[in-house]
Amino acid sequence: MNKYKITILPDNIEISVEENTTFIKVLTENGIKFEFPCGGAGKCKKCKVKIFKKSGQEEVLACQLKVTEDLAVEILKKEQKHEILTEGVERQVVLDPLIKKVYLELPRPSLEDNRDDWKRVAGNTGIKTNLKILQDLPEKIRESDFKVTLVLTGDEIVAIESRDTSDKLLGMAFDIGTTTIAGYLLNLKTGRELIRVSALNPQTKYGADVISRIKVASESKEGLEKLHKEVVAEINNLIEKAVKETGYKPEEVYALTIAGNTTMHHLLLKIQPKYLARAPYVPVVTERVIVDAGDIGIRINPAGKVFILPNIAGFVGADTVAAALAAEMDKSDELKLLIDIGTNGEMVLGTKGRLFACSTAAGPAFEGAHISCGMRGAPGAIDHIRIDEELEYTVIGETLPSGICGSGLLDVVAELLKAGIVDKNGRILKPEGVTSELGQKYRDRIVDINGIRAFILEENTATGQPVYINQKDIRELQLAKGAIAAGIEILLKTFNAKVEDISEVFLAGAFGNYLKPESACEVGLIPRELEGKIKAIGNAAGGGAKLALLSEKEYERAVMISKKIHYIELSTEPEFSSVFAKNLGF
Template sequence: MKQYRVLIQPEGRQIDVQEGSTLMKTLKEAEIDLDFPCGGGGKCGKCRVRILEGNVESSDMEKRFLQEKEIQEGIHLACFTKIYSDISVEVSKYNPSQHNILLANQEMQVKIEPHICKKYVEIEKPSLGDHRSDWNRLCDKLIKQSLEDIRKLEADIQLLRKLPETIREAKYNLTAVTYGCEVLEIEGSDTTQRMLGMAFDIGTTTVVGYLMELNEGKELSVVSTLNPQTKYGADVITRTNFASRGDSGLKTLQSAMIKSINNLITEAVEKAGVDRGDIYAITIAGNTCMHHLFLGLSPRYIGQSPYIPVISEPVVLGAADLHIDMNEVGKVLVLPNIAGFVGADTVAVLLATEMDASEDIKLMIDIGTNGEIALGGKDKLFACSAAAGPAFEGAQISSGMRGAVGAIDHISFDKTLSYSVIGGVKPQGICGSGLLDAVAGLLDLGMIDKRGNFISQEKEKKPEAEAFIGHIVQHEGMKAFLLVDEASTSHGRPILITQQDIRQLQLAKGAMAAGIKILLEKQGISVEDVKEVLLAGAFGNYLNPHSACGIGLIPKELEGKIKMIGNAAGTGAKLALLSANQYKRAASIAASVEYVELASYPGFTNIFAKSMYL
């Protein structure tokens, strides 16, 4: 079979590929971070590239997504483009620094109780009158100094092999690194002040890491990046399907995540000016799919009814088991899941918010591709997952994009239309919070009805709507709202709110609203009984609460009770890192929450259908 050369610009990188290979496959194998929100299924039209040289014909499938002007400029979709000649292709790589990644945490107070302990000991030298073994001498000292009821310590053969030389080279003064009853390492001299850890929140879209000093609980640095798995799909279902294509798919996704975690560790220690070898523990919080992919566990049966995970309990592994670039004897502590679609990230949020100890009834909402909802207090907690789809992340929206530089993030309809753009540049698209504002504004003006349909020009609208009538245009035979004309965008394409975009938002909004209604029914309470609404996660902290309540995403009665709580999953992961007790409490929370499967709830179809109304 023939081979052709692909020159990837602006990197100037050259790759040989087999005839007929797709450009998407080529870019993935070259580890080029082009985004494929639909996993390369040809459904989203987002994987745009520019062919600079070479013979590439536009397929009929591509023409569904591309304008004639784009085709003339050499724009193609990587998932449809097959290689039958030498080509040069321009790819716009993602830059994590250009994305709005939520880093802020709640203030937290916790008693420091590290999982890994360091104990400095001065061991008696052996003599003809004291024939105790080296191991026995070490254990006697450690047990005497321990505040816990430890009667026997353990060690592996590797530690025992180096024990005699280490003890003598250190002149019988050394530091023991312990995890429970296990001695993990022995270090010469007093190293008790060098003990670090990292807490990771692995989201479907982003990954955030917090480097912590474990003796005092001080945060040393915060790092973040886009989840590298996004190029295999924007949502967990797409990634689950990819991972289920034999061992290679699962290994690919796990390797991408481990590499990303290691890169973040490198960045974090460089920012703080410390040594990665002093990291002895990391905690991991993520939804159930991200949890499984990190551990290399198949998520296949999470995606199939009845949606069963491999494991829900906490998992503790050695750093070497996962090839994490930290101290080789360190521990990786993964928080527990609640169910197939309510994962360790929700457990971390509940841990951080202490909803399990609250006298008041609180509602926690984490709005995303999989919207997680929890309701209750100290007496009972219910949780569910609402399959909101990727609309809030900008996928499956005609001009949608993530919250990155160039994204319209907020819109207002005053006397004139105004909007803000992340980075203050020419707009490139619209992210979830902007779409929410747009639809809420159109509804408030009477330009769309409660079914989400554009109202005909003959029908009565609010007088304020007159200023925006000129924005109604025809798009693919249907009405759409022109948000930004082509002359004002960065790419020369108009940014529209189409009828299909509104439908996608209604589906996402309907799923979330139905989940809230069902949890209220399960708890046996009314909306008025909820004392506080906690909005977690990136989208929840960037949205306009008035817009969310305006379209019924959140009950209108709760608008004055909404509180943004930042990256609460990250806060929970930090708590679990700093305190072994909090990690145990996370397991208790996960076991006590009652999971509600919405699809099997009586009357769910009718509740969901009604919840789609704006």
């Protein structure tokens, strides 16, 4: 088979590949970071590259490119620095970490005290251990002059260390999102948070949503292996970064807690997720899972454990459990609503007596996928807009705009509705159809771009191309907000409650943290009656994972929350289609 040379510009990376190799494969197998939001289906049009060959140059979609000759490929859109939300709700707990250390000075054996070595360590407590520890025990205690530190989790000794190491006990809590990963390094002796680290989830190169990744994992054993290795490698990178920046070593980390949606959970554990995407959407396991870190390739102390929080259902995972734990949904006498809009949208409604949850596939529009000028919350993204006598906007990083993120999308549609440029059905009016005094000031911004009516936000941009919102983008927003609103309505009906019965709305996640409540209510994402009751709680999933790491009681509480929440599968609800359709309008 013929081989060809690929040169990746602007870094001048040269790679030799076989004929008909896809460019996705070239990038992924050579560790070159590049995102394919639609998983390589050619639908999102966001993976454009410039290719140079003998016959000339052209711009193509990277996901559709196959190598049939020597090529130079310029990656037009360098990897962005993303603003990843790590702040979340905080509350105090009694420090009782999942892994503990106990220092002992053991009595030496003698003819009068000839107890076996294990009894000398554990007494008559009935505590368990493993064969490796027993094999190493006689030399370990004698070499350390009978001064040892026990590393315990629950009723098991997982390691015995020479002399007093009780001051070296770290743990990390992780929120593994579909888009981003956030990690928190904690001192388990003091409960103090030492540092926060974050990164994009490298699995995004296989698609922006969980369905794309389930497809990759389902097609071959190698696909599942790739996705597993990607997330484990990034977790290891973040652990290494966190300990290096705080002056510790990976070996001083003994425990991880992990919250993530059910797909991320399965991929981390290398569990086949294919049935999550097929009715009736059954996960392999929803119970908590505790594994030895080395068994899944995580590089911490050899005795380290990974405590994975439980899931609820196929599309409501441990991240929702962790968020509900952080918000103390299980202790509320009043009716409260938790909404976490990330790449997916999950909702929990209830009181301490009853809790109901559902999930909607609403997130991609709010994270920039499927939006013409959409992007995540990164430098260059328009994040807030106001249309009055002047059109004013803010840009993350205070740079020239490159696109628009979810909170900006919500704002601009809300503002266009108020200005009479978009009607209640979501239609951008023709310039001559705009009758409001305010709207008429901006009629010249209504244009056709590629045959689709659009509203220009800014022409002076970092890319040289205008940033705009078009009719298709508004339809995407309508689908997303309609699904969320329908989910809220069906949860209320299931609980036999009314909108006004809700005392507080918790908005979790980056999108929820940055959106303007008035915009969310203007477009109907959240019922207008709740505007004054909305509270952003940041990365609540990360907050819940931290609580579980610091307190065994909180970890057990998370388990109880997962069992208490009753999952509603919206696709089986007879009224969902009509409720969804009703909520499409503004």
